[in-house]
Amino acid sequence: MLKISQALTRIKPSATIAATRRARELKAQGVSVIALSQGEPDFDTPQHVKEAACAAIMKGGLTYPPVPGLPELRQAISRKFERENGLSYAFDEIIVCSGGKQVISNALLATLDAGDEVVIPAPYWVSYPEMVSLFGGRPVIVQASAKNGFKMTAEQLRAAITPKTRWLMLNSPSNPSGAVYSPQEMKALTDVLLDFPHVMVMADDIYEHLIYDDLHFATPAAVEPRLKDRTLTVNGVSKAYAMTGWRIGYAGGPQELVSAMEKAQGQTTSGSSVPAQRAAIAALEGEQGYLADRLSSFRERRDVVVSMLNEAEGITCLLPQGAFYVFPSCEGALGKVFNGRTLGTSQDFTDALLDSEGVALVHGEGFGLPGHFRISYASDMADLQEACLRIQRFCAGLKALAA
Known part of the structure; x- marks a missing residue:
């Protein structure tokens, strides 16, 4: 049996x-x-992105890629972070994974021990608490009601943190609510986090380019640079570029964490598909007007x-x-x-x-x-x-x- x-x-x-x-x-x-x-x-998927993948296939050389991603893609991601978010990540502070979900899984696998707590505002993406539980952690759910626009308050965050808290997982814009933390609302949260140096921040920015009504995108490490050395900024090409099936996610974070994530990935999936990585370069570096x-x-x-x-x-x-x-x-x-x-x-x-x-x-x-x-x-x-x-x-x- x-x-x-x-x-x-x-x-x-x-x-x-x-x-x-x-x-x-x-x-x-x-x-x-x-x-x-x-x-x-x-x-x-945009035509120029598909063409980049086809060109990569025809060119050949489709051998095992480096575990943390092709150098050319990591450089493109570094430029993206600098250009769009004002964040500077060195080459060894960037990792490419097979989708955003693997980015998050790698980070949790690399950092959680049994009983470690992860603060997650609800409503949350369905996989967040399940991934925490899978790796032995304990999800600590903070109810962010419709009354507050489905957004967690600074007071709620402070009350949820304990000595066992390892991560705050924050998704803005949010799946499922579509809630967006303004720069001021994000700053209120980061101010709280400055008081708790043992807490890491996982900023899931996958819907970054889908914001309406002249609102401005805010990501924690850019709002509060003092948090950059304990923030993992997660993103990918699936939503904005209509590349869900290509399975390319990426992140920028402190070198020690990225190295640990690379170690985990090296013993699970290894590097992501080379044609998909070439396509992701075209998505990030090519025409953006559409x-x-x-x-x-x-x-x-x-x-x-x-x-x-x-x-x-x-x-x-x-x-x-x-x-x-x-x-x-x-x-x-x-x-x-x-x-x-x-x-x-x-x-x-x-x-x-x-x-x-x-x-x-x-x-x-x-x-x-x-x-x-x-x-x-x-x-x-x-x-x-x-x-x-x-x-x-x-x-x-x-x-x-x-x-």
């Missing part, structure tokens, strides 16, 4: 992957399903989705400031009845919506904040409008409990 490791029993399957899988199964059965469960741009057009398209979709959701009975939806998600509350629909079944949780709500109307979403429990659900609006406008109409119809058909 197969024995499953204790480490694996500490984690749950991804709620986003589960929702997407269920949608695919229903589609295969001929059901009309609109899947808004996966965080993936619907744009194609990013503004794509951002405008996302903004238009955001505005339509938020407006239509706020017309649904029992749904309230804040206007997100970044990324390509909305995170509405369905509290007004809970306690009502669908097909004789009382909807007690946001998972009940999303399950019933999928069964009734064929709209696949991800429930708030998966993101650490029940009573909400996530919609990815990185989809065709017609599908988004149809999905919102189906949500309106579903909500209008719910019955109140009998007195």
Whole structure:
């Protein structure tokens, strides 16, 4: 009989992957399903990026790459950090991984011992607490409610830190809420962190280029340079450049940490795909003008989705400031009845919506904040409008409990 490791029993399957899988199964059965469960741009990878990968393949020399990344890519990343973030990282302070998720996993594997604590604001990306648990740490969840724009306050952060705290994981713009910490809000958090020199900062900046309404992006090491030597600045090409399947993430951080991450990667996956790394160079160094057009398209979709959701009975939806998600509350629909079944949780709500109307979403429990659900609006406008109409119809058909 197969024995499953204790480490694996500490984690749950991804709620986003589960929702997407269920949608695919229903589609295969001929059901009309609109899947808004996966965080993936619907744009194609830019042509010049694809051409760079093809050229790399045709040129040959596709041998094992250096574990921390091709020198040319690490140099391009260094220039990107300097150009866009005002951050200076030396060559040995940069690592390239097979996706942003591996960057984070490497860092946690390299630094966590059993019982170490990691502060994570909720709502959070579904994988954060699971990765912490996988590597023996303890997630310390801080509830960042809609009342505060889904953003953790400085007071909450201070209260969550203990002598066992190893990391703060911070994602801005946020998946799933789209919340963006302003420079002033980020400075309030970094001021707290200055009082706790044993705490590292993991800044997940993967949605950096997806910010709306003239807001300004802020990353901790740039806001407070005194934190740079204990901050890992995480990024990648998947979201802004529509390169999710290319699996290239990267980070800049203190040399000792990056070296430890390289050691971990060297005994797991080794270096990332060479053609994908060549493509990432083209993405970072090539034409950037199309990013503004794509951002405008996302903004238009955001505005339509938020407006239509706020017309649904029992749904309230804040206007997100970044990324390509909305995170509405369905509290007004809970306690009502669908097909004789009382909807007690946001998972009940999303399950019933999928069964009734064929709209696949991800429930708030998966993101650490029940009573909400996530919609990815990185989809065709017609599908988004149809999905919102189906949500309106579903909500209008719910019955109140009998007195």
